[in-house]
Amino acid sequence: MNIAFTTELPAEGFERLRGFHMNADPATAEILVSTFDKRVDREMIARMPRLRLIANFGAGYNNIDLDACRERGIRVTNTPYSVIEPTAELAYALMLCVARRVADLDNRIRKGTCESMAVMHNLSHGLYGKTLGIIGMGRIGQALARRAVAGGMRVIYHNRHRLPETVEQQYGARLLPLEVLLKESDFVSLNLPYTPESHHLIGSPQLTMMRSTAYLINTARGAHVDQQALIRALKAGQIAGAAMDVYEFEPEIPDELKQMTNVVLSPHTGTGTWEGRIQMCEEVTDNILAFIDGQTNKMNIVL
Numbered sequence: 001m002n003i004a005f006t007t008e009l010p011a012e013g014f015e016r017l018r019g020f021h022m023n024a025d026p027a028t029a030e031i032l033v034s035t036f037d038k039r040v041d042r043e044m045i046a047r048m049p050r051l052r053l054i055a056n057f058g059a060g061y062n063n064i065d066l067d068a069c070r071e072r073g074i075r076v077t078n079t080p081y082s083v084i085e086p087t088a089e090l091a092y093a094l095m096l097c098v099a100r101r102v103a104d105l106d107n108r109i110r111k112g113t114c115e116s117m118a119v120m121h122n123l124s125h126g127l128y129g130k131t132l133g134i135i136g137m138g139r140i141g142q143a144l145a146r147r148a149v150a151g152g153m154r155v156i157y158h159n160r161h162r163l164p165e166t167v168e169q170q171y172g173a174r175l176l177p178l179e180v181l182l183k184e185s186d187f188v189s190l191n192l193p194y195t196p197e198s199h200h201l202i203g204s205p206q207l208t209m210m211r212s213t214a215y216l217i218n219t220a221r222g223a224h225v226d227q228q229a230l231i232r233a234l235k236a237g238q239i240a241g242a243a244m245d246v247y248e249f250e251p252e253i254p255d256e257l258k259q260m261t262n263v264v265l266s267p268h269t270g271t272g273t274w275e276g277r278i279q280m281c282e283e284v285t286d287n288i289l290a291f292i293d294g295q296t297n298k299m300n301i302v303l
Contacts, residue, residue: 003030004031004032036061041068055077087143133156137157242257
């Protein structure tokens with residue numbers, strides 16, 4: 001079995017595939033391991049006549065032309081489980097960082113522009129007792145909710161479907177319409193997959209609904225947010241700040257965002273821990289071995 005990769009990944013995560021031809025020429029590959037930062041478009045797929053499976057390294061798969069795969073009968077899998085904890089961890093870290101001004105004050109100290117350490121200088125806002133609104137209460141959203149509840153926060157959420165009552169009780173979470181969630185939240189976190197319907201889910205009308213003291217957190221996909229509308233809202237003081245790991249036109253990040261002290265920026269590294277990367281490789285391997293063995297019930301099938 002010939003396996004090609006769009007990106008170099010940790011070899012230790014693919015020990016169980018050593019019996020196969022790794023890093024094969026794409027023209028001869030039957031399996032392609034793709035990553036979220038590399039587009040697998042119709043043209044690439046056409047250059048791989050023997051391709052039977054795309055094992056995507058990541059939970060999101062909007063980097064892959066699914067229509068082209070469907071036409072060829074190519075299977076597509078993803079890694080929805082290994083990404084849960086690292087992504088939720090970063091979302092919570094970004095909340096703390098932007099509200100407690102960690103990055104801003106660190107930068108000021110390094111530049112020598114920090115105010116004195118007097119008791120009423122360098123103040124920030126805490127998370128304890130605040131309300132977190134989670135848009136997309138799936139696995140990652142629930143992992144974030146678990147951290148938030150442990151930190152003394154209240155949780156509300158917006159979802160396509162209501163969660164089982166037992167799950168709601170676990171987090172003390174309430175399902176709300178999006179408009180109500182935006183008005184009631186001190187922090188709004190985006191944790192939903194990208195679909196055409198979620199494009200610019202947060203734009204000028206939604207930002208206007210948010211509290212002037214609220215923060216927007218995005219570790220999902222950049223196109224969920226109308227980036228220019230967000231910049232206008234931040235400049236106008238419509239919201240208190242934002243923390244982002246993803247951007248609408250990656251890898252481009254507007255200079256306006258880089259210059260704002262109430263904005264925290266991370267380079268699409270939600271799953272970017274060494275432990276997380278190895279676990280993702282292992283999950284890709286699970287999908288590939290299940291495919292080879294014909295055990296589709298053990299695959300994380302997207303298509």
